[in-house]
Amino acid sequence: MTEVRIENPGSMSIMGLILKKIVDNNISNPARRAKIANLDSTINIQAGKMKIHLVMKGGDVEIRHGWHANPTATVVGSMDAIMAVGKGHYHKVPLYFITRNFKVGGNLFALLPLMSIMKM
Amino acid sequence: MKMNRDAVIKRLKDIVGPDRVLTSQTDLEPYSADMTEAEPHMPDAAVFPLSTQEIVQIVKMANEEKCPLISSVARTNLGGLTIPERGGLILDLTRMRKIHAVNTDEMYIMIEPGTTFQDVKDYLETHHPDLRFSYPLSPPWTGVIANTLLNGLANLSFRGGTMDQWINCMEVVLPTGEIMKTGSAVLTDIWWGKGPIPDLGALFYGWQGTTGIVTKMAVEVYPKLPYNERAFILCYRLEDGFDLMRTLSRTLLFDDIGGLSWPTGKMLFGLRENLVKASDEPEFFVYIDYAANTKGELSAKKKVLNGVLKKAAKRGVEFENPLDVPTLVRVNPAFEKFASFPTTLDFLLETEAGGLTWVGTYGPTAHWSEVSRKCHAIQEEAGFPPVLVSRPMKLGHYGVARFIQIFRKNDPEHRKLVRQVNEKIFETALDLGYIPYKAPVWGWDKFLKRIDPIYRQKMEQIKKMLDPNGIMNPGKMRL
Numbered sequence: 100m101t102e103v104r105i106e107n108p109g110s111m112s113i114m115g116l117i118l119k120k121i122v123d124n125n126i127s128n129p130a131r132r133a134k135i136a137n138l139d140s141t142i143n144i145q146a147g148k149m150k151i152h153l154v155m156k157g158g159d160v161e162i163r164h165g166w167h168a169n170p171t172a173t174v175v176g177s178m179d180a181i182m183a184v185g186k187g188h189y190h191k192v193p194l195y196f197i198t199r200n201f202k203v204g205g206n207l208f209a210l211l212p213l214m215s216i217m218k219m
Numbered sequence: 220m221k222m223n224r225d226a227v228i229k230r231l232k233d234i235v236g237p238d239r240v241l242t243s244q245t246d247l248e249p250y251s252a253d254m255t256e257a258e259p260h261m262p263d264a265a266v267f268p269l270s271t272q273e274i275v276q277i278v279k280m281a282n283e284e285k286c287p288l289i290s291s292v293a294r295t296n297l298g299g300l301t302i303p304e305r306g307g308l309i310l311d312l313t314r315m316r317k318i319h320a321v322n323t324d325e326m327y328i329m330i331e332p333g334t335t336f337q338d339v340k341d342y343l344e345t346h347h348p349d350l351r352f353s354y355p356l357s358p359p360w361t362g363v364i365a366n367t368l369l370n371g372l373a374n375l376s377f378r379g380g381t382m383d384q385w386i387n388c389m390e391v392v393l394p395t396g397e398i399m400k401t402g403s404a405v406l407t408d409i410w411w412g413k414g415p416i417p418d419l420g421a422l423f424y425g426w427q428g429t430t431g432i433v434t435k436m437a438v439e440v441y442p443k444l445p446y447n448e449r450a451f452i453l454c455y456r457l458e459d460g461f462d463l464m465r466t467l468s469r470t471l472l473f474d475d476i477g478g479l480s481w482p483t484g485k486m487l488f489g490l491r492e493n494l495v496k497a498s499d500e501p502e503f504f505v506y507i508d509y510a511a512n513t514k515g516e517l518s519a520k521k522k523v524l525n526g527v528l529k530k531a532a533k534r535g536v537e538f539e540n541p542l543d544v545p546t547l548v549r550v551n552p553a554f555e556k557f558a559s560f561p562t563t564l565d566f567l568l569e570t571e572a573g574g575l576t577w578v579g580t581y582g583p584t585a586h587w588s589e590v591s592r593k594c595h596a597i598q599e600e601a602g603f604p605p606v607l608v609s610r611p612m613k614l615g616h617y618g619v620a621r622f623i624q625i626f627r628k629n630d631p632e633h634r635k636l637v638r639q640v641n642e643k644i645f646e647t648a649l650d651l652g653y654i655p656y657k658a659p660v661w662g663w664d665k666f667l668k669r670i671d672p673i674y675r676q677k678m679e680q681i682k683k684m685l686d687p688n689g690i691m692n693p694g695k696m697r698l
């Protein structure tokens with residue numbers, strides 16, 4: 100069974116706590132859960148000033164504070180930009196790119212499964 | 220004051236019948252304490268009156284028997300204000316919760332002392348969906364009149380100030396058993412306002428139940444506009460949050476503006492213990508409510524909000540753009556607690572620790588950051604997370620800073636510690652011009668060291684004049 104864990108929840112930022120809820124909500128859907136079942140990747144995410152990284156391995160997800168030194172991919176955006184992506188407001192994404200409110204890096208293919216567990 | 224307990228109970232049963240009088244230790248225990256660290260005191264009996272006339276008879280009897288009378292509803296004031304310092308009789312007003320009328324022309328609701336915020340909400344939603352009331356950040360079963368008389372605040376206090384400002388008229392049973400009205404009700408049957416006459420209603424609000432028992436009150440309600448939005452803004456520093464609240468206040472566009480410190484956010488995710496602020500975590504969350512008659516007006520308000528935020532960002536205020544509450548609720552249903560009021564606040568009330576206490580203060584917004592930083596240092600030094608609830612009041616003329624502590628109620632050492640913390644916060648706040656509301660008895664000891672002596676003398680004279688036998692909630696406010 101897929102599990103979403105947080106390392107030291109009491110000292111995790113609100114961004115990490117929100118993200119855990121989002122991932123929890125998504126992996127209750129078997130189709131979305133299946134998309135991360137075989138992943139072995141680490142994604143750095145920065146929302147506003149808050150930095151976390153997701154370690155996805157064997158179908159489990161762990162959310163840790165701060166950035167990983169060697170991530171598979173990186174997503175940087177304002178909090179509302181990242182929420183807009185989660186809400187499927189993809190029409191807003193080009194504007195966020197133009198205004199530099201949303202940036203991605205690393206292996207972009209690794210981000211595709213992430214989209215399926217970050218839907219709001 | 221000495222009373223004959225048996226005689227009081229017998230006479231009480233003669234007035235209301237035996238079924239509405241509690242005398243056993245088990246039944247009386249809940250009235251002896253509240254959620255705070257305040258010392259418990261047992262009452263001698265509790266009674267459930269159903270009418271003003273019954274209260275008149277009880278008050279007359281209490282005067283003859285020299286029996287203390289303590290009015291009580293939900294007992295959630297967090298100041299130990301219904302704990303019977305000197306024993307006596309609890310007037311449990313929870314069964315007097317009739318809503319007498321809503322005057323839609325002058326926009327007021329006439330209620331009894333047991334009427335709760337949930338009662339008012341349900342009533343308005345059913346019978347007058349175009350009207351709304353104001354709800355405090357306290358449980359739905361809290362008594363409206365109690366919060367109003369104790370200078371409490373509610374979510375429309377940003378516009379209207381403390382709830383006592385919304386009182387139109389009252390019916391009060393005086394400590395002598397006389398019935399007095401206040402406001403326009405002394406001259407007309409329409410309870411439309413305080414009226415252009417001396418406001419003798421002020422003899423009863425802010426007095427912690429030491430001058431009379433309010434049995435009926437007309438309090439303002441407001442039009443409910445069809446469109447509304449609520450948003451959260453994460454601010455990286457406390458100072459950023461206060462800056463935004465002050466700036467947004469002055470646009471005059473919003474219905475509510477409030478702020479919460481970072482531990483509250485974690486509590487919404489079910490976390491209670493070992494709360495530590497992440498180094499990159501926003502320190503303060505500002506929430507705003509705005510309502511409009513049309514979608515266009517709502518969108519115009521949003522545009523103004525965004526404009527204010529852009530300017531704030533330019534001058535170095537650090538925050539995230541507004542997050543809409545429906546999205547947050549979808550992610551974490553616990554955010555619903557901030558989506559509609561009144562709310563249960565289970566994250567504060569239903570803890571294993573069992574104790575909840577605070578120092579809530581009103582004071583100058585110019586010192587918001589300083590008072591908060593200093594009081595947070597006191598909280599953290601003692602091992603409490605820096606929980607703060609804040610709000611600009613009356614369009615920003617002053618502000619609220621309420622410091623909340625969850626503590627282990629059954630641990631005497633922790634109770635002692637939390638009292639020390641509260642006392643330090645109380646003094647620190649006073650030093651910076653913040654005056655605690657719903658002040659407990661120990662707080663009044665601190666007030667008395669600073670209060671203007673003539674003012675205090677007049678308070679004592681008024682008390683003596685209204686309550687010559689000193690039966691009304693004796694000991695509170697050191698009266």
